[in-house]
Amino acid sequence: MCQLLGMNCATPTDFNFSFRGFARRGGDTDKHQHGWGVAIYEGRGLRTFLDPLPAAQSKVAEFVQEYPMKTLNMMAHVRYATQGTVSLENVHPFQREMWGIYWSFSHNGEVPKYSNKPVKDYPLLGRTKREDICFHPVGDTDSEAVFCALLNALRAEFSTLPTLPVLYETIQRFCTEIIAGEEDCTILNFLLGCGEYTMFSFSWPGARPGSTVWNGLFYTIRRPPFSTAKLADVDYSVDFSQCTSPNDRVAVIATAPLTVDEEWTEFKRGQLLMFNNGLPFSELYDCHEMEQQGRGLNSRVLERSSTKDCARNYDTPMLLHQLVRNVVGDDRKNTQWARRGADLGCGAGCSGVAFRSSILHMVGVDLSPEMVDKARERGCYDHLVVGDVECILRRNDSSPDQACPEQNTETMYDLVFACGVFVYISDLRCIFSSVRNSLAPGGLFAFSAEVLEGDGEHSVVLQSCARFAHDSSYVEGLAAEFGFETKAKETSSIRKHEGLDVKGILMVLQLS
Numbered sequence: 001m002c003q004l005l006g007m008n009c010a011t012p013t014d015f016n017f018s019f020r021g022f023a024r025r026g027g028d029t030d031k032h033q034h035g036w037g038v039a040i041y042e043g044r045g046l047r048t049f050l051d052p053l054p055a056a057q058s059k060v061a062e063f064v065q066e067y068p069m070k071t072l073n074m075m076a077h078v079r080y081a082t083q084g085t086v087s088l089e090n091v092h093p094f095q096r097e098m099w100g101i102y103w104s105f106s107h108n109g110e111v112p113k114y115s116n117k118p119v120k121d122y123p124l125l126g127r128t129k130r131e132d133i134c135f136h137p138v139g140d141t142d143s144e145a146v147f148c149a150l151l152n153a154l155r156a157e158f159s160t161l162p163t164l165p166v167l168y169e170t171i172q173r174f175c176t177e178i179i180a181g182e183e184d185c186t187i188l189n190f191l192l193g194c195g196e197y198t199m200f201s202f203s204w205p206g207a208r209p210g211s212t213v214w215n216g217l218f219y220t221i222r223r224p225p226f227s228t229a230k231l232a233d234v235d236y237s238v239d240f241s242q243c244t245s246p247n248d249r250v251a252v253i254a255t256a257p258l259t260v261d262e263e264w265t266e267f268k269r270g271q272l273l274m275f276n277n278g279l280p281f282s283e284l285y286d287c288h289e290m291e292q293q294g295r296g297l298n299s300r301v302l303e304r305s306s307t308k309d310c311a312r313n314y315d316t317p318m319l320l321h322q323l324v325r326n327v328v329g330d331d332r333k334n335t336q337w338a339r340r341g342a343d344l345g346c347g348a349g350c351s352g353v354a355f356r357s358s359i360l361h362m363v364g365v366d367l368s369p370e371m372v373d374k375a376r377e378r379g380c381y382d383h384l385v386v387g388d389v390e391c392i393l394r395r396n397d398s399s400p401d402q403a404c405p406e407q408n409t410e411t412m413y414d415l416v417f418a419c420g421v422f423v424y425i426s427d428l429r430c431i432f433s434s435v436r437n438s439l440a441p442g443g444l445f446a447f448s449a450e451v452l453e454g455d456g457e458h459s460v461v462l463q464s465c466a467r468f469a470h471d472s473s474y475v476e477g478l479a480a481e482f483g484f485e486t487k488a489k490e491t492s493s494i495r496k497h498e499g500l501d502v503k504g505i506l507m508v509l510q511l512s
Contacts, residue, residue: 001080001082001108001109001110001187001208001213001215002032002077002078002079002080002092002106002107002108002143002255003022003025003030003032003077003078003080003108003254003255003256004075004076004077004106004107004108004189004190004191004217004253004254004255005018005019005022005075005076005077005252005253005254005255005258006074006075006076006106006191006199006201006251006252006253006254006275007071007073007074007075007250007251007252007253008072008073008198008199008250008251008253008275008276008277008278009071009072009073009248009249009250009251009278010072010247010248010249010250010277010278010279011072011245011247011248011249012070012071012072013070013071013072013248013250014068014069014070014071015040015069015071015074015076016065016066016068017229017231017236017238018252018254018258019038019064019065019076020065020231020234020236021231021232021233021234021236021258021259022055022076022078022233022254022258023036023055023056023058023061023065023078024055024056024233024234025055025056025078025233026054026055026056026058026061026078026079027054027055027056027057028054028056028233029233029234030078030233031080032054032055032078032079032080033054033055033056033078033080034052034054034079034080034081034086035050035051035052035053035054035078035079035081035086035087035088035090035091036050036051036053036054036055036058036061036076036077036078036079036091037049037050037051037076037077037091037092037093037106038064038074038075038076038077038093039074039075039076039093039095039104039106039193040069040071040074041071041072041073041074041102041104041193041195041196042069042071042196043196044101044102044195044196044298045102046095046102046104046193047069048093048095048104049061049063049064050088050091051088051091052086052087052088052090052091055078071196072196072197073193073195073196073197073198073199074193075093075104075106075191075193075199076093076106077091077092077093077106079091079092082110082208083110083115083116083140083141083142083143084139084140084141085140087139089138089139089140090139090140090141090144092105092106092107092143093105093106093191093193094106094143094144094147096135096147096148096151098135098151098154098155099155099161099297099299099301099302100299100300100301100302101194101195101297101298101299102193102195103147103151103192103193103194104191104192104193105143105144105146105147105150105190105191105192105193106143106190106191107141107142107143107146107147107188107189107190107191108187108189108190108215108217108255109186109187109188109189109190109204109206109215110142110185110186110187110208111142111143111145111146111178111182111186111187111188112182112185112186113178113182113186114142114145114146114149115142119136119137119145122145122149123149123177124149124152124153125149125150125152125153125174125177125178126153126154126156126157126170126173126174126177127153127156127157128149128152128153128155128156129156132152132155132156133152134151134152134155135147135148135151135152135155136148143190146178146188146190147192149174149178150171150174150192153170153174154167154170154171154174157170158302158305160302160303160304160305161296161297161299161302161303161304161305162297162305163287163288163291163296163305164198164274164276164287164288164290164291164295164296164297165284165285165287165288165291166305167194167200167287167297168200168272168274168282168284168287169284171192171200171202171272172272172465175188175202175204175270175272176464176465179204179270179464183204183464186204186206187204187205187206187207187208187215188202188203188204189202189203189204189205189215189216189217189255189267190202191253194297195297195298196298197276197277197290197295197296197298198274198275198276198290198295198296198297199253199274199275199276200272200273200274200275201217201219201253201267201272201273201275202271202272202273203216203217203267203268203269203270203271204269204270205217205267205269215255216255216266216267217253217254217255217266217267218253218254218255218256218257218264218265218266218267219251219252219253219254219264219265219267219273219275219280220251220252220257220259220262220263220264220265221249221250221251221252221278221279221280221369221370222240222248222249222250222252222262223248223249223250223278223369223370223373224244224246224248224249225241226239226240226241226244226248227239227240227241228240228241228261229259229261229262230259230260230261231258231259231260232257232258232259232260233258248278249277249278249279249370249373250278251275251278251279251280251370253275268466269466270463270464270465270466271465271466272465274287274290276290276295277290277293277295278370279348279370279371279374280368280370281348283316283347283350283420284316284494285315285316285317285350285419285420286347286348286350288315289348289350315350315354316351316419316420316448316492316494316504316506317350317351317353317354317355317419318354319490319492319506320351320354320417320419320446320447320448320506320508321354321355321358321417321446323446323488323490323506323508324355324358324415324417324444324446324488324508325358326488327444327487327488327508327510328358328444333358334357335358336357336358336359336360337358337414338358338359338360338413338414338415338444339360339361339414340359340360340361340362340363340411340412340413340414340415341355341358341359341361341362341363341413341414341415341416341417342362342363342364342365342392342393342413342415342416342417342438343355343362343363343364343365343381343417343418343419344365344389344392344393344416344417344418344421344431345365345366345367345389345418345419345420345421345424346364346365346366346371346372346375346381346384347366347368347371347374347375347419347420348371348374348375349364349371349374349375349376349377349378349380349381350419351417351419352364352375352378352380352381353378353380354419355415355417356380358415359414359415361382361383362380362381362382362383363381363382363383363384363385363392364381364383364384364385365384365385365386365387365388365389365391365392366384366386367386367387367388368386369386372384372385372386389418389421389431389434390430390434392438393416393434393435393437393438412438412439412440412443413438413439413440413443414439414440414442414443414444415443415444415445415446416435416438416439416443416444416445416446417445417446417447418431418446418447418448419447419448420448421447421448422447422448422449422450422468422470423449423450423467423468423469424467424468425468426460426462426468427460428470428474428475428478429478432478432479432481432482432484433482435482436482436483436484436511439511440511441511442510442511443510443511444487444508444509444510444511445484445508445509445510445511446506446507446508446509447506447507448492448494448504448505448506448507449469449470449472449475449504449505449507450463450467450468450469450470450494450502450503450504451469451470451471451472451475451503451504451505452469452470452471452472453503458471459471459474460474469502472505475505475507479507479509483511483512484509484510484511484512485509485510485511485512486507486508486509487508487509487510488506488507488508489505489506489507489508490505490506490507491503491504491505492504492505492506
C-alpha cells in the first residue's frame with residue numbers, strides 16, 4: 001500500500017530532511033513507485049507538487065528536496081497502486097477548496113465502502129443529501145472518494161465555520177461511519193489538512209489479505225533540546241541543535257518511522273489526533289484552547305461560530321474543579337486549602353490552570369514529554385514529571401485492608417485529580433490503590449470518566465474511538481473497596497461520539 005508523511009510545526013520549518021528519506025521509499029528502499037505528491041501550506045495558500053513517476057527517480061522530487069520552503073503544515077505521499085491506474089489524477093495528496101480554505105488529503109489503506117462500485121453508489125456520510133453533493137472524485141481511487149465524502153458531509157453539517165473541538169468530534173463521527181460494518185476489512189489511515197495551522201490524522205490499521213505488511217501510523221515530536229537524527233532509508237543525518245531555535249517544535253507523522261534514533265509512537269486503533277502548533281491533541285478542551293489562541297480555521301467566506309456557548313462543554317477541568325470547590329465548602333473554596341496536589345495525566349496543563357487556585361504546591365505528570373513541555377510553559381506547576389502516574393504516587397500492591405508502609409503526611413497529597421485520564425486505562429484498580437496510598441487522611445480524589453450505557457454486563461468497553469468507557473457501578477465499587485466516600489457525583493455530557501452525546505461522570509471522593 002501507500003505511505004504517508006505529515007509535518008505540523010510551531011514555527012515555519014523546512015521539511016527537506018524528512019522528505020529526503022521519505023522519497024527513497026518511492027521505488028528505492030520500498031516498492032511505492034506509482035507516483036508521489038506533496039502539499040505545503042503557506043499562509044492561506046497551498047503549494048502542491050504531483051508526479052506519477054516514482055519519487056526516487058523524479059526530477060521534481062529532487063527539486064523539492066533542495067528547494068528552501070518553510071511551512072507550518074505539510075503532507076506527502078508515495079503511492080503503490082491497488083485501485084486506479086498509474087496516472088496523475090490518482091496521485092495524492094488531493095486538494096479542494098471549501099469555505100474559502102484549502103483542504104488536503106492523503107490516505108493509506110483500503111475502504112470497501114468506496115471501492116469497485118459506481119460513484120452514484122458511494123455511501124453518504126452524516127447529513128449529506130445526494131442532491132446537495134458538491135465534491136466529486138476526479139480519479140478512480142477509494143482514497144479520493146473518501147476525501148470527497150468527508151468534505152460533502154462537513155459542508156452539510158455546518159452553516160457557520162466550526163470550532164476545532166466541534167470539528168474534531170464531527171470528523172471522529174464520520175470515521176466511525178466509514179468503518180462501521182466493515183471493521184475487519186477496512187484499513188483507513190489518513191492525513192487531513194484544513195489550513196495553515198491544523199492537521200487531523202486518523203488510524204484504523206491493518207494488513208491486506210495474504211500480506212504481512214502492517215499499515216498503521218506513527219508520530220514523533222522534535223523539540224528542544226534538539227539532537228542528531230539519522231534517516232532510516234538513506235545514509236544521512238542532521239544535527240538539529242545547530243539549525244533550530246528554542247521556539248521550534250515539529251510533529252512528524254509517518255506510515256513507518258523515518259529515523260533510527262528518535263522515539264516514535266504508534267497510533268492506537270481508531271485514534272484521531274489533531275496536530276496543531278507542533279503537538280498532538282485528542283481532548284476537546286485542548287482543541288478549544290488552540291481555537292482560543294487564534295489557531296483555528298481561517299476563512300474570509302464563512303462566519304465563525306461563537307465559542308462562548310460551547311466552551312463550557314469542553315472544559316472538564318473547570319467543571320471538575322467547581323465540583324471540588326462545592327465539596328470543600330464556602331469557608332475554604334477561595335483559598336489554597338490543599339497543601340499538596342497531584343494532576344494525573346496533566347496533558348498540556350489545562351487542568352493545572354483550573355486547579356491552581358486551590359493548591360499551594362502542585363505536581364503534574366504525563367507520559368508525553370511534549371505535553372509536559374507545553375504544561376511547563378503555563379508556569380502553574382511547581383514540579384512536572386514525565387512518566388506514568390506511579391512516578392508521583394505511592395505504589396503499593398497490598399490489599400485495601402493493609403495500610404501503606406512508612407506513610408508521611410508531609411509528603412502526601414491533600415488532593416489528587418485526573419481529567420480525561422480513565423479513558424486510556426482499562427483496569428482502574430491500580431489507580432485507586434495508588435491514590436489511596438498517596439492521600440493524606442481526609443484527602444480528596446476527583447476525576448472524570450466516560451460511562452457505559454448498558455445492562456451492567458461489562459465493567460469496561462474499548463470504544464471504536466480508542467477510548468475506554470467504564471460501568472459506573474464498577475467505578476463506585478472500587479471507591480468503596482478502597483475506602484473512599486463519595487462526596488459529589490455529577491452526570492455530564494463530555495463529548496459526542498457517532499453523533500450522540502457521550503455520557504460521563506464527574507466524581508469527588510474523600511478518603512475515609
